[in-house]
Amino acid sequence: MLDRINAGDQLPSASAKASLDRPFDVDTRMEPVGDGSFTGAFTGRWNSLGGAVNGGYVVACALQSLRQVLGHPDPLAVSTSFLRPAKPGPIEVSTDVAKTGRRTSTGTALLRQDGKELARTTATFADLSAVNPEARDTQPPAPVLPDPTDMSEPGAGREFPGATITERVEFRYPRPPGWLEGRPTGDATAEFWLRFRDRPSDTMSLPMLVDAAAPAALELGIAPAVTIALTTHVRARPAPGWVACRVTTRTVLGGYLEEDFDIWDADGTHVCQARQLALILG
């Protein structure tokens, strides 16, 4: 027992050790079992409204697997196809390295649960440590939002049936969303702050966070939709603190909708762009 505690103390720093104990880090841990395969488990701590395992959390587990077989630390371009609903419980992941290059490396992870494939993620990793956030002459301006400390959490104290992700991620909206008051505004764009309650965001968690907020289409009165595909580009390592988000749905057509999710860090750098296509239910 003492040996194991000592081993823990040899981690790079106390804060790194603490970070590894936090739910996002614990719940996305993937254990190598040889041949580029991994085992892990979806916990029930990342459920979206309605109780489904959050799609972004599925992506995060795929990325934790791919990071162990690819030669670079940061996910740069990530695309996931969702095939079946995920539920809390064990998962198996197999990976396939497409190419390992000097600047980037690319691979695919297949995620299975109960022997059935539920998602596949292809990602290109790179090293974003040298990205200079000052060199951002070309980027869209961040949303203009009040200081998060001056804003209250929408829905605080309410029950969101089935949702547990709101216990890990917190939000600050400039005004309560219309859908939350039962009056969708008809404007499928929202801007808000977001952060983990217990850890900073980083390049491995941004592809989860782009799927963590309430769908923009709720303001159109559109009920649940199931994500079919989700693509995320991570452009820089985020500065510590809240991140500013803009989520928008532009086109609803043929029973499908897309949602764009953009993230700027606390310094105003446009660190992440994501787009998903979802099937509207009912």
Next chain:
Amino acid sequence: MLDRINAGDQLPSASAKASLDRPFDVDTRMEPVGDGSFTGAFTGRWNSLGGAVNGGYVVACALQSLRQVLGHPDPLAVSTSFLRPAKPGPIEVSTDVAKTGRRTSTGTALLRQDGKELARTTATFADLSAVNPEARDTQPPAPVLPDPTDMSEPGAGREFPGATITERVEFRYPRPPGWLEGRPTGDATAEFWLRFRDRPSDTMSLPMLVDAAAPAALELGIAPAVTIALTTHVRARPAPGWVACRVTTRTVLGGYLEEDFDIWDADGTHVCQARQLALILG
């Protein structure tokens, strides 16, 4: 010889036969060789500026393979990772079906040339025949452009070294692009008409067309960039005729840029959304 001509006459219609003879259809034809594998060839007729085989054409060949193993006719969500430059010559494609469902089916195609993987595409197909283009209350307005017959073709009569795709696809810009005059405008957004010279666009060719135009970043004075990943959502079957396009690059950071490409058909329906991430060279 007579037999072969007669066989040709038995095709569904003269126009269908004619369509099959057109370069896009001939050059993306993929021959099944068993076990979900296919052979084909990149021709030199779809080269971008500089002489590289166009990435959208690579995607189109992947989709022609996947369509033969999946249960639905229209690509809905398509993501491709580009690993190595493609060159004219034979290709081999292997496919892997992830899931065949009632509404959608999903699979991955690996494209190899000279034994090396050069791209992998994961796509979800659906049947978009029932999409009602009138039911588009929620979509971004199409670009406001003059009638294409009132516009001239930019760069007509000029040499674009290496480019052959301009012999298959034609463009109408409201004004000559600044970069073409050697004076980049600094505004990385362009709106224009586009069409094949010899065939209508359809859901199988839109994922090629989103990569067919001049990069938006040319107006920022940014020289060549290599596509790392390209994701396209096809939302409806396009009406015949010109399609209106908007291409824009929002963020240039860390040596990478993204490009968004939106297409509206001649009736104003937002038929296609695409985004790519590219590595800036030099």
